[in-house]
Amino acid sequence: MADYIGDDNNNTYIGTDEDDSMFGNGGNDRLLGGLGFDMLSGGLGDDKLDGGLDGDVLYGDEGNDRLLGGLGFDTLSGGLGDDKLDGEEDNDTLSGEEGDDVLRGGMGVDFLSGGLGNDSLDGGADDDMLYGDDGDDRLTGGAGFDSLYGGLGDDKLDSGADGGNLFGEDGDDVLLGGAGFDFLSGGLGNDRLNGGSDGDILQGDEGDDILRGGTGFDTLSGGLGADKLDGGSDDDALQGDDGDDVLLGGTGFDTLTGGLGADKLDGGSDNDSLQGDDGDDVLLGGTGFDWLTGGFGNDKLDGGSDNDTLQGDDGDDVLLGGTGLDILYGGFGNDKLDGGSDDDTLQGDDGDDVLLGKAGVDFLLGGQGNDRLDGGSEDDNLQGEDGNDVLIGGLGHDSLDGGLGTNVLDGGEGNDTLSSYLGQGTLIGGQGNDTYNVAYSSIVIDNYDTDEGFDVVVDAAPLSQMTGLSRFGDNLVIGNQNIMQITLKNYFLGASSRVDQFTFADSEALTNFVVGTNADDVVVGTSANDGLSGGLGTDSVSGGEGDDVYFVDSSTDTVSEKQNEGSDTVVSSVDFSLSANVERLIFQQHSKDVIGFGNGSDNSIIGSDGDNRLYGLEGNDSLEGGRGDDFLDGGAGNDTVSYASALLGVLINLKITAGQDTKWAGTDTLINIENIIGSNGDDILIGNTGDNVFNGGYGNDSMNGGLGNDLLVGGLGLDSFAFNTSLGQSNIDTISDFSVADDTIRLEDAVFTALTPGALTKSAFKIIGNGGLEDADDHVLYDTAAGTLLYDADGNGAVEAQAFAIIGTGLALTAMDFVVV
Numbered sequence: 001m002a003d004y005i006g007d008d009n010n011n012t013y014i015g016t017d018e019d020d021s022m023f024g025n026g027g028n029d030r031l032l033g034g035l036g037f038d039m040l041s042g043g044l045g046d047d048k049l050d051g052g053l054d055g056d057v058l059y060g061d062e063g064n065d066r067l068l069g070g071l072g073f074d075t076l077s078g079g080l081g082d083d084k085l086d087g088e089e090d091n092d093t094l095s096g097e098e099g100d101d102v103l104r105g106g107m108g109v110d111f112l113s114g115g116l117g118n119d120s121l122d123g124g125a126d127d128d129m130l131y132g133d134d135g136d137d138r139l140t141g142g143a144g145f146d147s148l149y150g151g152l153g154d155d156k157l158d159s160g161a162d163g164g165n166l167f168g169e170d171g172d173d174v175l176l177g178g179a180g181f182d183f184l185s186g187g188l189g190n191d192r193l194n195g196g197s198d199g200d201i202l203q204g205d206e207g208d209d210i211l212r213g214g215t216g217f218d219t220l221s222g223g224l225g226a227d228k229l230d231g232g233s234d235d236d237a238l239q240g241d242d243g244d245d246v247l248l249g250g251t252g253f254d255t256l257t258g259g260l261g262a263d264k265l266d267g268g269s270d271n272d273s274l275q276g277d278d279g280d281d282v283l284l285g286g287t288g289f290d291w292l293t294g295g296f297g298n299d300k301l302d303g304g305s306d307n308d309t310l311q312g313d314d315g316d317d318v319l320l321g322g323t324g325l326d327i328l329y330g331g332f333g334n335d336k337l338d339g340g341s342d343d344d345t346l347q348g349d350d351g352d353d354v355l356l357g358k359a360g361v362d363f364l365l366g367g368q369g370n371d372r373l374d375g376g377s378e379d380d381n382l383q384g385e386d387g388n389d390v391l392i393g394g395l396g397h398d399s400l401d402g403g404l405g406t407n408v409l410d411g412g413e414g415n416d417t418l419s420s421y422l423g424q425g426t427l428i429g430g431q432g433n434d435t436y437n438v439a440y441s442s443i444v445i446d447n448y449d450t451d452e453g454f455d456v457v458v459d460a461a462p463l464s465q466m467t468g469l470s471r472f473g474d475n476l477v478i479g480n481q482n483i484m485q486i487t488l489k490n491y492f493l494g495a496s497s498r499v500d501q502f503t504f505a506d507s508e509a510l511t512n513f514v515v516g517t518n519a520d521d522v523v524v525g526t527s528a529n530d531g532l533s534g535g536l537g538t539d540s541v542s543g544g545e546g547d548d549v550y551f552v553d554s555s556t557d558t559v560s561e562k563q564n565e566g567s568d569t570v571v572s573s574v575d576f577s578l579s580a581n582v583e584r585l586i587f588q589q590h591s592k593d594v595i596g597f598g599n600g601s602d603n604s605i606i607g608s609d610g611d612n613r614l615y616g617l618e619g620n621d622s623l624e625g626g627r628g629d630d631f632l633d634g635g636a637g638n639d640t641v642s643y644a645s646a647l648l649g650v651l652i653n654l655k656i657t658a659g660q661d662t663k664w665a666g667t668d669t670l671i672n673i674e675n676i677i678g679s680n681g682d683d684i685l686i687g688n689t690g691d692n693v694f695n696g697g698y699g700n701d702s703m704n705g706g707l708g709n710d711l712l713v714g715g716l717g718l719d720s721f722a723f724n725t726s727l728g729q730s731n732i733d734t735i736s737d738f739s740v741a742d743d744t745i746r747l748e749d750a751v752f753t754a755l756t757p758g759a760l761t762k763s764a765f766k767i768i769g770n771g772g773l774e775d776a777d778d779h780v781l782y783d784t785a786a787g788t789l790l791y792d793a794d795g796n797g798a799v800e801a802q803a804f805a806i807i808g809t810g811l812a813l814t815a816m817d818f819v820v821v
Helices: none
Strands: 003-005 012-014 021-023 030-032 039-041 048-050 057-059 066-068 075-077 084-086 093-095 102-104 111-113 120-122 129-131 138-140 146-149 156-158 163-167 174-176 181-185 192-194 201-203 210-212 219-221 228-230 237-239 246-248 255-257 264-266 273-275 282-284 291-293 300-302 309-311 318-320 327-329 336-338 345-347 354-356 363-365 372-374 381-383 390-392 399-401 406-410 417-420 424-428 435-438 443-446 456-459 466-472 475-480 484-488 501-503 512-515 522-524 530-533 540-542 549-552 558-560 569-572 584-587 595-597 604-606 613-615 622-624 631-633 640-642 651-653 659-661 667-671 675-677 684-686 693-695 702-704 711-713 720-723 733-735 744-747 765-768 780-783 788-791 802-806 818-820
Touching: 406 417, 417 424, 435 443, 456 484, 466 512, 466 530, 466 549, 512 522, 651 659, 720 733, 720 802
Parallel strands: 003 021, 012 030, 021 039, 030 048, 039 057, 048 066, 057 075, 066 084, 075 093, 084 102, 093 111, 102 120, 111 129, 120 138, 129 146, 138 156, 146 163, 156 174, 163 181, 174 192, 181 201, 192 210, 201 219, 210 228, 219 237, 228 246, 237 255, 246 264, 255 273, 264 282, 273 291, 282 300, 291 309, 300 318, 309 327, 318 336, 327 345, 336 354, 345 363, 354 372, 363 381, 372 390, 381 399, 390 406, 399 417, 406 424, 417 435, 424 443, 435 456, 443 484, 456 501, 512 530, 522 540, 530 549, 540 558, 549 569, 569 584, 584 604, 595 613, 604 622, 613 631, 622 640, 631 667, 640 675, 651 684, 675 693, 684 702, 693 711, 702 720, 711 733, 720 744, 733 802, 744 818, 765 780
Antiparallel strands: 466 475, 475 484, 659 667, 780 788, 788 802
16 A cells, blocks of 8 residues: 655656555646555646546546546546546446536446536446536436436436436426437426437426427427427327427327417327317317317317317317318307318307308207308208207208207208207208208298299198198298297298198198188189188188198188098187088197087097087097097997097096096097097007907007907007907907017906916917817817917817907917916
8 A cells, every 4th residue: 555645746656556545736647546446636737547446536626637437436526627537447436526527437337427517428338327417518328228417507418328317407408318218307497308219208397398209109298388399200198288388299199288378289190189278279180080179278170181080178169170071079168160071070069159061961060059050062961959040051952950049041052951840940941852840839931942942841740739821921821829830931922932842740741822811701722732721701711622721710611622622621729510521620729628520421520628529420430539528429430539649548438428537538428439549558448339449559558349349459568458248259359469479368257167267277278270179178279270269168179169359370379378367
C-alpha cells in the first residue's frame, strides 16, 4: 500500500499492486491506480485518473478531468469542471457534479448522475440507471434495459437498444424509445416522446407535448396541456387527457380518447374506436369500420369510408357518415346527422335534430324533439316519433311515419307511404302512387300530383267511428268521433288533387265522394264505390252501382239502391231502417240508444255503445249490439249474434229469451237467434234445440250445442265441448277444428251412464276401423275413417253404438282427450 501526494506541478503517479491513495493537488496530473482498491483524487488542474484493476474511487475535483474506472466496481466523481468519466467494465457509479460533463458507463450495471451543467450520459452495455439532474442533458441508455431520468432542464433521453424507462421530468425534453419495450414519461414542460419500435407506453404529463408511438402496440397518454399524439403503425391506444389535444391513430386498430378540452381525433386506417369525452371535439374515422363517440360538448364526427358507427352523446353535434353502411346516433342536444352515401341508419334521439339520409336506402328515426328528416334518394324509411317533425322522403319509394306531435310529411317523388296513427298535421304525397295511413288523428292530406298517380288513403278506424262527410270550400272533411277529422285538401278542385281510393277498416275501398249541402238535397253517386252524404236537411241519396257507403244524420233521409248495384252500407247517428237492396247498417259508436231495422235481405247490423234495439227481419242476418244493454231480434231466417268486439269473454245462452247478463257486453235480450260468434276472450256458449253454429274465436272457450245438429268451431285456444243431451240422429254435433293437443270433450254421466265421472279410463276408449269390439269396457269409440265419435252403452256391440259427434278423420285421439262430468 502506498500514498502519493503531488504538488503544484504536473505529476504522474503509478500505483502498486496493493490499495493505493493518490492526491494530484495542483497541476495537470496523471494518476494510474493499478491493482488493488485505489483512491485517486486529481485536485486542481486538468487531470487524468485511471483506476486500473479492482474497485476504485476516483475524484476529479477541480478542472476539466478525465476519469477511467477500468476493471472492477468503480466510483467516479468529476467534481468542478467539464469532466469526462468512463466507467469501463463492471458495475460502476459515475457522478459528473458541476460542469458540462460526459459520462460513459461502459460494461456492467452502471449508475450515472450528471449533476449541474449540460451533461452527456451514455449507459453503455447492460441495465443502467442515468440521472441528468440540472442542465440540458443528453442521456443514452445503450444496450440493456435502462432507466433514464432527465431532471431539471431541456433534456434528450434515448433508451438505445433493448428498451427502457425514460423520465423527462422538468423542462422541454426529448425522449426516444428506440428498439424494445419502452416507458416514456415527459414530466413537466413541452416534451417530445417517440416510442420507436415495439410496444411502448408514452406519457406526456404536464405541458404541450408531442408523442409518437412508432411501430408496435403503443399506449400514449397526453396528460395536462395541448398535446399531439401519433400512434404510428399497429394497434395503439391514445388518450389526450386535459387540454386541446390532437390524436392521430395511424395504421392499425386504434383506440383514441380525447379527454377534457377541444380535441381532434383522427383514426387513420383500419378499424378504430374514437371517444371525444368533454369539450367541443372533432373526430375523423378515416378508413375502416370505425366507432366514434363525441361525449359532452358540441362535437363533429366524420366516419369517413367503410361501415362506421357514430354517437354524438351530449351537446349539439354534427355527424357525417361518409361512404359505407353507417349508424349515426345524435344523443342529447340539437344534432345534425348526415348519412352520406350507401344504406345508413340515423337516430336523432333527444333534441331538435336534422337528419339527412342522402344516397342509399336509409332508416331515419327522429326521437324526441322537433326534428327534420330528409331521406334523400332511393327508398328510405323515416319515423319522426315524439315532437313536431318535418319528414321529407325525397326521391325513391319512401315510408314516412310522423309519430306523435303535429307533423308535416312530404313524400316527394316515388311511390310513398305516409302514416299518421298517433299525431296530427299535414301529409303531402307528391309525385307517384302514394298511400296515406291514418287513424284517430286530425290530418290534412294534400295530394296535389301533376302526374296523377294512383293514391290511396287507408283509415285504420272502423266506419262506426266516423261522424260523417262535409264540404268546406274545395276541401272534403271526414269526421271522427274523437273530435278529429281527415281533410282532403282541394279534393273537389280537380283530378290532380284527389285521392283515388279511401278504405276504412271495415269497408271496401271507396273511390269517389259526393257531399250535399245544408239544404234538402238529392245526391246521386256514380258507378264507382261512392261515399255519400246529403249533409244537413232532409236528403234523398242514391249511390248507384258499386259498393257504396251512406252517411246519414237524419231519420228523414232516404237511401235508394237498385237490385244488383253492389254491397252497400249505411252509417247512421240516428234511428234508421234499411231500404231495399242495402245490406249493412252501422250505427256511429258515439250515438246514444238507437233503433235499427233490416230489410228482407241478409243484413249486418252493428249497434252503438248505447242500449240498442236491432231487428233483422227476414233473411239470414248478423246482429252486433255493442257494449250496452241491447235487444236483438233476428226475425225470420238463420240469424247470428256477434260479440267479436267484446273486450273480454262473454256468457251466452240461446235457451234464454229474456235479458241475460253477458258478463262483458251488457245485459242482452236475444230473440230468434240461431248462431253465436264469440269474443277474443274466454267465452261460454250454450245452444238451444235448433241447429246452431258457434265460433269461439280466440280464447279458451266452452261450448255446449244443446239439442240439434250443431256446428262448433273452437278457434284458437284451449277449448272444451260439452255433450249433455239425449243421443240420436238429430243430435249429432260437428267439431270442425278439434285439436288433440289443446281441446277437451266433456261427457255428462247422466247421458253416458256406463262411464264413471273423472278422467276417461284408458279401457273405456277404443279406436275402431274395420274390426269389431274386443270387450265390454269399450264405451267411447272413435271411427278414424268416418271421423265420428260413438257411444256404446254395453261395450260389446250387442246394442248398436250411437254417434254423438263428428270431429274429423285421422286424429291421434286417446282417452286423455275426454272428461266425464
